[in-house]
Amino acid sequence: MAEKKRLKDLSFWQKIYIPEIINGLGITLSNMFKPSFTMEYPEVKFEPPASYRGRPVLALEENGEERCVACGLCSRVCPALAIEVQAGETDREKERYPEKFEINMLRCIFCGFCEEVCPEEAIIMSKDYELAFTNREDAIYGKEKLFVPVSQLQDRIQFLRERK
Amino acid sequence: MSSFILDGKQIEFKQGQTIIQAAADHGIDIPHFCWHPSLSISGNCRVCLVEVERMPKLVIACSTLAAEGMVVHTNSEKTLAARNAVMEFILINHPLDCPICDEAGECKLQDYAYQHSVGESRFTEEKMHKDKRVELGPHVMFDGERCISCSRCIRFCDEIAGEPQLTFVQRGDRVTIVTYPGKELDNPYSLNVTDICPVGALTNRDFRFKARVWDMSSTKSVCSGCARGCNTDIWVRSNEILRLTPRHNEEVNSYWMCDEGRLNTFKHVNSESRVSGPQIKRDGKLNKSNWDEAYAAAFGELKSYTKDEIAFIGSAASTCEDNYILAKFAKTVIGAKHIDFPRHIKAGDQDNILIREDKTPNALGAELAGIRPAADGLTFHAIMKAVDEGRIKALYVVEEDLVGLNPAYKETLRKLELLIVHASNYNETTELANIIFPAATYAEKNGTWVNFQGRIQRIRPAVTTIEGDRSLDNLAMSRLDKFGTEFDRWGNVKKMDARPVWKIISGLANTQSGKFRYSTSEDVFNELVKSVPDFSGLDYDVIGEKGAALKKFVNTKTV
Ligand code: SF4
Ligand code: SF4
Ligand code: SF4
Ligand code: SF4
Numbered sequence: 123m124a125e126k127k128r129l130k131d132l133s134f135w136q137k138i139y140i141p142e143i144i145n146g147l148g149i150t151l152s153n154m155f156k157p158s159f160t161m162e163y164p165e166v167k168f169e170p171p172a173s174y175r176g177r178p179v180l181a182l183e184e185n186g187e188e189r190c191v192a193c194g195l196c197s198r199v200c201p202a203l204a205i206e207v208q209a210g211e212t213d214r215e216k217e218r219y220p221e222k223f224e225i226n227m228l229r230c231i232f233c234g235f236c237e238e239v240c241p242e243e244a245i246i247m248s249k250d251y252e253l254a255f256t257n258r259e260d261a262i263y264g265k266e267k268l269f270v271p272v273s274q275l276q277d278r279i280q281f282l283r284e285r286k
Numbered sequence: 287m288s289s290f291i292l293d294g295k296q297i298e299f300k301q302g303q304t305i306i307q308a309a310a311d312h313g314i315d316i317p318h319f320c321w322h323p324s325l326s327i328s329g330n331c332r333v334c335l336v337e338v339e340r341m342p343k344l345v346i347a348c349s350t351l352a353a354e355g356m357v358v359h360t361n362s363e364k365t366l367a368a369r370n371a372v373m374e375f376i377l378i379n380h381p382l383d384c385p386i387c388d389e390a391g392e393c394k395l396q397d398y399a400y401q402h403s404v405g406e407s408r409f410t411e412e413k414m415h416k417d418k419r420v421e422l423g424p425h426v427m428f429d430g431e432r433c434i435s436c437s438r439c440i441r442f443c444d445e446i447a448g449e450p451q452l453t454f455v456q457r458g459d460r461v462t463i464v465t466y467p468g469k470e471l472d473n474p475y476s477l478n479v480t481d482i483c484p485v486g487a488l489t490n491r492d493f494r495f496k497a498r499v500w501d502m503s504s505t506k507s508v509c510s511g512c513a514r515g516c517n518t519d520i521w522v523r524s525n526e527i528l529r530l531t532p533r534h535n536e537e538v539n540s541y542w543m544c545d546e547g548r549l550n551t552f553k554h555v556n557s558e559s560r561v562s563g564p565q566i567k568r569d570g571k572l573n574k575s576n577w578d579e580a581y582a583a584a585f586g587e588l589k590s591y592t593k594d595e596i597a598f599i600g601s602a603a604s605t606c607e608d609n610y611i612l613a614k615f616a617k618t619v620i621g622a623k624h625i626d627f628p629r630h631i632k633a634g635d636q637d638n639i640l641i642r643e644d645k646t647p648n649a650l651g652a653e654l655a656g657i658r659p660a661a662d663g664l665t666f667h668a669i670m671k672a673v674d675e676g677r678i679k680a681l682y683v684v685e686e687d688l689v690g691l692n693p694a695y696k697e698t699l700r701k702l703e704l705l706i707v708h709a710s711n712y713n714e715t716t717e718l719a720n721i722i723f724p725a726a727t728y729a730e731k732n733g734t735w736v737n738f739q740g741r742i743q744r745i746r747p748a749v750t751t752i753e754g755d756r757s758l759d760n761l762a763m764s765r766l767d768k769f770g771t772e773f774d775r776w777g778n779v780k781k782m783d784a785r786p787v788w789k790i791i792s793g794l795a796n797t798q799s800g801k802f803r804y805s806t807s808e809d810v811f812n813e814l815v816k817s818v819p820d821f822s823g824l825d826y827d828v829i830g831e832k833g834a835a836l837k838k839f840v841n842t843k844t845v
Pocket of ligand 3: 432433434435436437438439440463482483484485487488
């Protein structure tokens with residue numbers, strides 16, 4: 123059987139390794155003086171850009187009103203069936219509000235479809251990526267965890283308006 | 287028969303039919319808002335404009351009579367342009383608030399906007415504002431902005447319900463619907479306007495915002511409210527019934543049903559008062575037991591009386607199958623001769639539209655299936671009298687709340703030594719029972735009912751019990767049912783531990799003989815057909831979705 127030819131045969135200097143090791147150390151050394159990209163999470167937190175899709179949250183207006191009108195479109199479009207909405211009636215002009223709004227974070231795949239379909243700009247992908255829970259029940263986020271003042275979401279809303 | 291050409295297809299028609307009717311008879315749907323097959327022609331929405339060769343202008347298909355040799359185009363360039371213009375016109379003042387509108391998902395305007403409109407509006411001015419959330423009556427809510435002035439609701443009240451209650455006021459873009467001064471939309475059929483309203487202008491106050499239509503499954507069933515047996519669809523989400531809507535059947539209820547039937551025949555199915563699991567009374571307290579124990583207990587108790595001391599009460603709310611098995615058990619296993627069922631006649635509560643005096647769905651079927659006293663047996667009232675006098679000591683009651691029927695029976699039933707009851711919900715009769723078998727409701731089982739016309743119709747399970755499984759039992763499934771798991775709050779649904787009457791009584795009989803071998807209600811029905819000549823020639827497929835007339839009644843004329 124003919125001996126297989128390697129793609130690239132090493133030269134003599136490469137074969138003895140020493141110069142290559144020195145080369146490698148050189149690269150390491152030069153990187154020590156370049157800006158660093160790693161961070162000491164969790165002491166240092168990563169602040170994602172506006173394009174980032176963290177957990178979906180619901181926008182709460184300045185006056186404390188819920189933006190969501192419980193149309194159920196996010197729930198319908200969600201490919202993972204993560205969202206459950208139960209509508210109720212209010213006296214406000216927009217008749218409907220979410221009596222119950224739950225997102226199962228074990229189901230959510232952070233696709234952002236819910237955000238895209240929402241006619242009220244009410245469900246927004248936040249920058250929150252810290253999602254840890256120890257049982258299935260805790261993974262279901264109710265209204266108390268979902269509503270976030272709209273001021274904290276300006277970044278993303280701006281991004282959406284530019285890109286949509 | 288004469289014929290005309292519709293989009294290159296030959297369509298036969300009867301003299302006097304309009305283009306839209308003839309097309310509909312051939313399964314071709316020409317877009318329309320204001321036309322309804324059961325109402326007079328109004329011709330105001332203009333969406334059904336079609337091109338007819340040799341006619342100078344487009345014509346509306348709903349009021350133009352079909353004529354021999356006519357050549358009609360529903361998809362020509364001219365028709366499409368006209369349809370699109372009409373859609374743009376109708377949408378000018380429409381609020382486009384689909385996200386908060388209950389009709390979304392089953393809205394004609396929404397569907398047509400997708401199918402027949404270019405999706406752009408050139409209207410930049412402020413839209414008309416009108417009254418929203420107007421309570422037109424006890425059951426119906428009106429949204430003036432969504433109304434497209436098709437007048438279907440007005441025509442329904444005038445022509446079908448026979449009570450003119452609605453009218454247009456104002457003109458042009460200010461036109462809106464009101465009730466006549468001093469009147470409400472409160473006729474017994476008022477909720478039908480919510481079905482025929484092509485948009486979300488009229489909504490059912492009982493169902494408002496409860497669910498999106500795409501989250502529910504629908505199951506073809508029959509209303510249990512009276513002997514008419516209106517065909518219905520049962521709408522279910524997470525194993526809970528949320529609404530009933532009428533299902534078209536020209537022989538029985540056309541497109542309609544009454545408000546009473548629509549609103550008050552399903553709430554007990556989801557109610558907190560359901561009986562779940564067999565209950566046996568010990569030391570004056572009901573205890574949950576398992577099925578086998580309850581069967582053995584009930585059978586043992588029944589056997590300790592002579593057959594003259596036992597009476598059976600069937601029900602016109604149970605299916606033919608249930609009543610057949612009950613009669614078979616009573617007559618062949620126990621040898622009882624006192625067997626009958628109470629009538630629920632509400633004298634005078636009847637009209638010549640749909641509503642019947644007899645408030646049970648299956649009085650005819652119960653009788654035909656064998657719930658009638660033997661030659662020397664007692665009828666219902668005589669049975670109750672005999673209980674009162676202590677001659678009957680054991681009573682077996684199936685799906686009847688006797689105390690609810692007549693409060694005086696409370697004292698009567700107290701005199702019994704043994705009272706066995708099948709009940710879906712706790713009631714005043716179950717309070718007195720020694721053994722309660724939890725009964726599956728009409729929405730949880732298969733079976734048949736015979737309405738007052740002698741028409742046999744099928745009911746199907748829309749809600750599943752603890753022993754059931756939506757997919758294995760072939761129940762209608764919504765998206766949520768298909769993909770839900772027990773770990774989803776909405777998938778972890780409430781299910782009752784209840785069984786249909788035929789199954790319970792078979793179980794009871796089998797503790798001794800093992801001869802009641804049926805695995806489905808269809809098995810029971812097939813045996814019923816063999817043993818009762820009135821049902822001959824029938825099976826579940828023959829009955830199908832629209833029912834079938836029992837031979838005996840085929841030529842009986844009924845309104
Ligand atoms: S991000 Fe995607 S998966 Fe998550 S809730 Fe929204 S639609 Fe569902
Ligand atoms: S799509 Fe938007 S408005 Fe509709 S239910 Fe979801 S969050 Fe609420
Ligand atoms: S309320 Fe509905 S049915 Fe009545 S005229 Fe308006 S759109 Fe037509
Ligand atoms: S008329 Fe009778 S069967 Fe029809 S909906 Fe009313 S109660 Fe039910």
